[in-house]
Amino acid sequence: MESGSVFDPVSPMAHTISTVFIIVLIIASAVFLLVAGLVTFVIIRYRARPGQGDPKQWEGNLKIELTWTGLTLLVLLGLFGLTVFTMDDASPATASEQPDIVVVGHQWWWEVRYPAANVVTANEIHIPSGQRLLLQLESADVIHDFWVPQLSRKMDMIPGNSNKLWIAANTPGLYLGACAEFCGPQHAWMRLRVYADPPEQFSAWLADQAQLAPLPSDALAQRGQQLFQEQTCVSCHAVTPNPTENKVGPNLAHFASRATIATGVLTNTPANLALWINQPQDVKPGVRMPNMKLDVEQIQALVAYLETLQ
Numbered sequence: 495m496e497s498g499s500v501f502d503p504v505s506p507m508a509h510t511i512s513t514v515f516i517i518v519l520i521i522a523s524a525v526f527l528l529v530a531g532l533v534t535f536v537i538i539r540y541r542a543r544p545g546q547g548d549p550k551q552w553e554g555n556l557k558i559e560l561t562w563t564g565l566t567l568l569v570l571l572g573l574f575g576l577t578v579f580t581m582d583d584a585s586p587a588t589a590s591e592q593p594d595i596v597v598v599g600h601q602w603w604w605e606v607r608y609p610a611a612n613v614v615t616a617n618e619i620h621i622p623s624g625q626r627l628l629l630q631l632e633s634a635d636v637i638h639d640f641w642v643p644q645l646s647r648k649m650d651m652i653p654g655n656s657n658k659l660w661i662a663a664n665t666p667g668l669y670l671g672a673c674a675e676f677c678g679p680q681h682a683w684m685r686l687r688v689y690a691d692p693p694e695q696f697s698a699w700l701a702d703q704a705q706l707a708p709l710p711s712d713a714l715a716q717r718g719q720q721l722f723q724e725q726t727c728v729s730c731h732a733v734t735p736n737p738t739e740n741k742v743g744p745n746l747a748h749f750a751s752r753a754t755i756a757t758g759v760l761t762n763t764p765a766n767l768a769l770w771i772n773q774p775q776d777v778k779p780g781v782r783m784p785n786m787k788l789d790v791e792q793i794q795a796l797v798a799y800l801e802t803l804q
Protein backbone atom coordinates (compact mmCIF):
# COMPACT_ATOMS: atom_id res chain seq x y z
CA MET A 495 0.00 0.00 0.00
CA GLU A 496 1.38 3.43 -0.80
CA SER A 497 0.40 6.57 1.01
CA GLY A 498 1.99 9.79 2.15
CA SER A 499 -0.38 11.19 4.73
CA VAL A 500 0.60 12.94 7.96
CA PHE A 501 -2.46 11.26 9.48
CA ASP A 502 -1.04 7.80 8.88
CA PRO A 503 2.31 7.85 10.77
CA VAL A 504 4.43 4.70 10.87
CA SER A 505 7.34 5.78 13.06
CA PRO A 506 7.59 7.09 16.64
CA MET A 507 8.87 10.45 15.29
CA ALA A 508 6.04 10.84 12.78
CA HIS A 509 3.55 9.64 15.38
CA THR A 510 4.38 12.41 17.84
CA ILE A 511 4.06 15.01 15.06
CA SER A 512 0.75 13.59 13.90
CA THR A 513 -0.55 13.68 17.48
CA VAL A 514 0.37 17.32 18.01
CA PHE A 515 -1.14 18.15 14.62
CA ILE A 516 -4.46 16.56 15.59
CA ILE A 517 -4.51 18.23 19.04
CA VAL A 518 -3.84 21.66 17.50
CA LEU A 519 -6.50 21.00 14.87
CA ILE A 520 -9.08 20.11 17.54
CA ILE A 521 -8.27 23.13 19.74
CA ALA A 522 -8.20 25.50 16.76
CA SER A 523 -11.55 24.11 15.54
CA ALA A 524 -13.06 24.56 19.01
CA VAL A 525 -11.85 28.17 19.17
CA PHE A 526 -13.18 28.82 15.67
CA LEU A 527 -16.59 27.33 16.48
CA LEU A 528 -16.81 29.26 19.76
CA VAL A 529 -15.92 32.61 18.17
CA ALA A 530 -18.02 32.09 15.04
CA GLY A 531 -20.92 30.84 17.19
CA LEU A 532 -20.79 33.83 19.53
CA VAL A 533 -20.58 36.28 16.62
CA THR A 534 -23.56 34.61 14.93
CA PHE A 535 -25.52 34.66 18.19
CA VAL A 536 -24.80 38.35 18.78
CA ILE A 537 -25.68 39.31 15.20
CA ILE A 538 -29.06 37.62 15.45
CA ARG A 539 -29.95 38.31 19.10
CA TYR A 540 -28.97 41.99 19.08
CA ARG A 541 -29.93 42.94 15.53
CA ALA A 542 -31.60 46.32 14.93
CA ARG A 543 -35.37 46.09 15.07
CA PRO A 544 -37.78 48.64 13.57
CA GLY A 545 -38.82 51.38 15.98
CA GLN A 546 -35.85 50.81 18.35
CA GLY A 547 -33.36 53.58 19.12
CA ASP A 548 -29.61 53.10 19.73
CA PRO A 549 -28.83 50.33 22.26
CA LYS A 550 -27.16 51.09 25.58
CA GLN A 551 -23.49 52.02 24.98
CA TRP A 552 -20.65 50.07 26.68
CA GLU A 553 -17.12 51.28 27.37
CA GLY A 554 -14.92 48.25 28.14
CA ASN A 555 -15.44 45.40 30.62
CA LEU A 556 -12.46 44.45 32.77
CA LYS A 557 -13.81 41.03 33.78
CA ILE A 558 -14.58 39.85 30.23
CA GLU A 559 -11.31 41.25 28.87
CA LEU A 560 -9.26 39.54 31.60
CA THR A 561 -11.08 36.26 30.94
CA TRP A 562 -10.48 36.15 27.20
CA THR A 563 -6.87 37.31 27.53
CA GLY A 564 -6.21 34.76 30.28
CA LEU A 565 -7.88 31.86 28.46
CA THR A 566 -6.04 32.63 25.22
CA LEU A 567 -2.73 32.79 27.10
CA LEU A 568 -3.42 29.43 28.75
CA VAL A 569 -4.25 27.76 25.44
CA LEU A 570 -1.11 29.20 23.81
CA LEU A 571 1.11 28.19 26.74
CA GLY A 572 -0.35 24.67 26.59
CA LEU A 573 0.37 24.41 22.87
CA PHE A 574 3.86 25.81 23.39
CA GLY A 575 4.66 23.16 26.00
CA LEU A 576 3.26 20.41 23.80
CA THR A 577 5.32 21.65 20.86
CA VAL A 578 8.56 21.70 22.87
CA PHE A 579 8.06 18.07 23.96
CA THR A 580 7.11 17.07 20.42
CA MET A 581 10.25 18.69 19.01
CA ASP A 582 12.32 16.65 21.42
CA ASP A 583 10.56 13.39 20.48
CA ALA A 584 10.65 14.14 16.75
CA SER A 585 14.41 14.89 16.72
CA PRO A 586 16.16 12.61 19.21
CA ALA A 587 19.69 13.80 20.01
CA THR A 588 22.22 12.68 17.40
CA ALA A 589 25.54 13.37 19.18
CA SER A 590 28.29 12.41 16.74
CA GLU A 591 26.82 9.23 15.33
CA GLN A 592 27.78 8.27 11.78
CA PRO A 593 24.92 8.51 9.29
CA ASP A 594 23.46 5.29 7.87
CA ILE A 595 22.46 7.05 4.66
CA VAL A 596 23.57 10.32 3.07
CA VAL A 597 20.95 12.02 0.90
CA VAL A 598 22.01 14.88 -1.37
CA GLY A 599 19.40 17.13 -2.96
CA HIS A 600 20.01 18.14 -6.59
CA GLN A 601 17.87 20.16 -8.99
CA TRP A 602 15.65 18.04 -9.28
CA TRP A 603 16.53 14.61 -7.99
CA TRP A 604 17.89 12.83 -4.92
CA GLU A 605 21.31 11.25 -4.63
CA VAL A 606 21.31 8.44 -2.07
CA ARG A 607 24.53 7.05 -0.57
CA TYR A 608 25.05 4.12 1.76
CA PRO A 609 28.58 4.88 3.07
CA ALA A 610 29.15 1.59 4.92
CA ALA A 611 28.18 -0.51 1.89
CA ASN A 612 29.85 1.87 -0.58
CA VAL A 613 26.69 2.13 -2.66
CA VAL A 614 25.36 5.15 -4.56
CA THR A 615 21.84 5.21 -5.97
CA ALA A 616 19.09 7.75 -6.63
CA ASN A 617 15.47 8.73 -6.05
CA GLU A 618 14.51 5.61 -4.09
CA ILE A 619 15.64 5.00 -0.55
CA HIS A 620 15.46 1.51 0.88
CA ILE A 621 15.53 1.09 4.64
CA PRO A 622 15.13 -1.93 6.91
CA SER A 623 11.75 -1.79 8.65
CA GLY A 624 11.62 -1.61 12.45
CA GLN A 625 14.94 0.21 12.80
CA ARG A 626 15.80 3.82 13.42
CA LEU A 627 18.24 5.19 10.84
CA LEU A 628 20.23 8.40 10.84
CA LEU A 629 20.18 10.36 7.59
CA GLN A 630 22.68 13.05 6.71
CA LEU A 631 21.05 15.66 4.48
CA GLU A 632 23.07 17.79 2.07
CA SER A 633 22.54 19.84 -1.06
CA ALA A 634 24.54 20.09 -4.25
CA ASP A 635 23.02 23.40 -5.38
CA VAL A 636 20.13 25.29 -3.77
CA ILE A 637 18.05 24.71 -0.63
CA HIS A 638 15.86 21.61 -0.82
CA ASP A 639 13.76 20.04 1.91
CA PHE A 640 13.46 16.36 2.71
CA TRP A 641 9.96 15.30 3.73
CA VAL A 642 8.45 11.85 4.05
CA PRO A 643 5.47 12.66 6.29
CA GLN A 644 4.80 9.12 7.51
CA LEU A 645 8.38 8.50 8.61
CA SER A 646 9.70 11.68 10.19
CA ARG A 647 9.70 15.45 10.44
CA LYS A 648 10.75 17.53 7.47
CA MET A 649 14.21 19.03 7.27
CA ASP A 650 16.02 21.48 4.99
CA MET A 651 18.99 20.47 2.87
CA ILE A 652 21.38 23.41 2.88
CA PRO A 653 24.33 23.88 0.48
CA GLY A 654 27.63 23.68 2.37
CA ASN A 655 26.02 22.34 5.51
CA SER A 656 24.82 18.93 6.62
CA ASN A 657 21.76 18.23 8.75
CA LYS A 658 20.93 15.03 10.60
CA LEU A 659 17.50 13.42 10.59
CA TRP A 660 16.21 10.19 12.16
CA ILE A 661 13.74 8.15 10.17
CA ALA A 662 12.11 4.79 10.78
CA ALA A 663 9.22 2.69 9.53
CA ASN A 664 7.54 0.29 11.94
CA THR A 665 6.01 -1.71 9.12
CA PRO A 666 7.30 -2.63 5.65
CA GLY A 667 5.80 -0.63 2.80
CA LEU A 668 6.29 2.16 0.31
CA TYR A 669 6.21 5.65 1.77
CA LEU A 670 6.00 8.66 -0.51
CA GLY A 671 7.78 11.94 0.04
CA ALA A 672 8.70 15.09 -1.85
CA CYS A 673 10.94 18.12 -1.76
CA ALA A 674 9.21 20.63 0.50
CA GLU A 675 11.18 23.78 -0.30
CA PHE A 676 10.71 25.55 -3.62
CA CYS A 677 13.96 24.88 -5.49
CA GLY A 678 13.28 25.94 -9.08
CA PRO A 679 10.83 25.28 -11.92
CA GLN A 680 10.75 21.48 -11.55
CA HIS A 681 10.43 21.48 -7.76
CA ALA A 682 7.03 19.79 -8.03
CA TRP A 683 8.73 16.88 -9.83
CA MET A 684 11.19 16.16 -7.08
CA ARG A 685 9.39 13.15 -5.63
CA LEU A 686 10.84 10.59 -3.32
CA ARG A 687 10.03 6.94 -2.66
CA VAL A 688 11.09 5.25 0.55
CA TYR A 689 10.77 1.46 0.61
CA ALA A 690 10.85 -0.10 4.06
CA ASP A 691 11.81 -3.73 3.53
CA PRO A 692 11.92 -6.56 6.07
CA PRO A 693 15.57 -6.55 7.31
CA GLU A 694 16.71 -9.69 5.40
CA GLN A 695 15.19 -8.34 2.20
CA PHE A 696 16.90 -4.99 2.78
CA SER A 697 20.29 -6.67 3.26
CA ALA A 698 19.78 -8.63 0.05
CA TRP A 699 18.81 -5.43 -1.80
CA LEU A 700 21.88 -3.58 -0.54
CA ALA A 701 24.22 -6.45 -1.42
CA ASP A 702 22.69 -6.53 -4.89
CA GLN A 703 23.06 -2.76 -5.35
CA ALA A 704 26.76 -3.02 -4.47
CA GLN A 705 27.33 -5.35 -7.44
CA LEU A 706 27.61 -4.34 -11.07
CA ALA A 707 24.59 -5.34 -13.14
CA PRO A 708 25.49 -8.26 -15.45
CA LEU A 709 26.99 -7.09 -18.77
CA PRO A 710 24.50 -7.00 -21.65
CA SER A 711 24.55 -10.15 -23.75
CA ASP A 712 22.41 -9.28 -26.78
CA ALA A 713 23.74 -7.19 -29.66
CA LEU A 714 21.26 -4.29 -29.37
CA ALA A 715 21.99 -3.74 -25.67
CA GLN A 716 25.73 -4.00 -26.35
CA ARG A 717 25.36 -1.32 -28.99
CA GLY A 718 23.47 0.74 -26.41
CA GLN A 719 26.29 0.37 -23.92
CA GLN A 720 28.72 1.60 -26.52
CA LEU A 721 26.47 4.58 -27.37
CA PHE A 722 26.16 5.38 -23.68
CA GLN A 723 29.93 5.89 -23.59
CA GLU A 724 30.11 7.74 -26.93
CA GLN A 725 27.09 10.05 -26.53
CA THR A 726 28.54 11.58 -23.35
CA CYS A 727 25.75 10.07 -21.25
CA VAL A 728 28.66 8.75 -19.25
CA SER A 729 29.94 12.22 -18.43
CA CYS A 730 26.80 12.89 -16.38
CA HIS A 731 25.81 9.38 -15.27
CA ALA A 732 27.81 6.70 -13.49
CA VAL A 733 26.88 3.09 -14.27
CA THR A 734 28.90 1.57 -11.44
CA PRO A 735 27.32 1.50 -7.96
CA ASN A 736 30.41 2.93 -6.28
CA PRO A 737 31.90 5.59 -8.56
CA THR A 738 34.91 7.56 -7.39
CA GLU A 739 33.76 10.91 -8.78
CA ASN A 740 30.49 12.80 -8.34
CA LYS A 741 28.34 13.15 -11.44
CA VAL A 742 25.76 15.74 -12.45
CA GLY A 743 23.01 13.14 -13.02
CA PRO A 744 21.59 10.18 -11.10
CA ASN A 745 23.59 6.97 -10.76
CA LEU A 746 22.19 4.45 -13.25
CA ALA A 747 23.98 1.28 -12.05
CA HIS A 748 20.62 -0.28 -11.15
CA PHE A 749 18.31 2.13 -12.96
CA ALA A 750 16.03 -0.64 -14.27
CA SER A 751 15.17 -1.68 -10.72
CA ARG A 752 13.59 1.72 -10.00
CA ALA A 753 9.86 2.40 -10.37
CA THR A 754 9.99 5.83 -11.97
CA ILE A 755 12.03 7.89 -14.45
CA ALA A 756 13.25 11.41 -13.69
CA THR A 757 12.22 11.54 -10.04
CA GLY A 758 8.60 10.59 -10.43
CA VAL A 759 7.62 12.16 -13.77
CA LEU A 760 7.16 8.88 -15.68
CA THR A 761 6.69 5.26 -14.69
CA ASN A 762 9.72 3.21 -15.66
CA THR A 763 8.65 1.40 -18.84
CA PRO A 764 10.68 0.94 -22.05
CA ALA A 765 8.32 3.26 -23.98
CA ASN A 766 8.61 6.02 -21.36
CA LEU A 767 12.36 5.56 -21.23
CA ALA A 768 12.56 6.08 -24.99
CA LEU A 769 10.45 9.22 -24.63
CA TRP A 770 12.71 10.49 -21.86
CA ILE A 771 15.99 9.89 -23.71
CA ASN A 772 14.54 11.45 -26.86
CA GLN A 773 13.05 14.59 -25.30
CA PRO A 774 14.03 15.14 -21.66
CA GLN A 775 13.38 18.87 -22.09
CA ASP A 776 9.77 18.23 -23.14
CA VAL A 777 9.12 15.75 -20.35
CA LYS A 778 10.69 17.89 -17.60
CA PRO A 779 11.33 21.40 -18.99
CA GLY A 780 14.52 22.98 -17.67
CA VAL A 781 15.95 19.65 -16.52
CA ARG A 782 19.76 19.44 -16.33
CA MET A 783 19.81 16.86 -19.12
CA PRO A 784 19.97 18.12 -22.71
CA ASN A 785 18.01 16.80 -25.68
CA MET A 786 20.74 14.74 -27.36
CA LYS A 787 19.21 14.64 -30.88
CA LEU A 788 19.52 10.88 -31.18
CA ASP A 789 17.89 8.82 -33.93
CA VAL A 790 15.34 6.06 -33.34
CA GLU A 791 17.89 3.27 -33.70
CA GLN A 792 20.21 4.86 -31.15
CA ILE A 793 17.36 5.40 -28.69
CA GLN A 794 16.23 1.78 -29.03
CA ALA A 795 19.75 0.57 -28.33
CA LEU A 796 20.12 2.84 -25.30
CA VAL A 797 16.76 1.66 -23.94
CA ALA A 798 17.79 -1.98 -24.42
CA TYR A 799 21.02 -1.31 -22.56
CA LEU A 800 19.44 0.63 -19.68
CA GLU A 801 16.83 -2.13 -19.26
CA THR A 802 19.66 -4.56 -18.47
CA LEU A 803 20.75 -2.45 -15.48
CA GLN A 804 18.65 -4.41 -12.99
Ligand SMILES: [Cu+2]
Pocket residue numbers: 638639673674675676677678681682684
Ligand atom coordinates in the same frame (compact mmCIF):
# COMPACT_ATOMS: atom_id res chain seq x y z
CU1 LIG B 1 12.22 21.55 -4.10
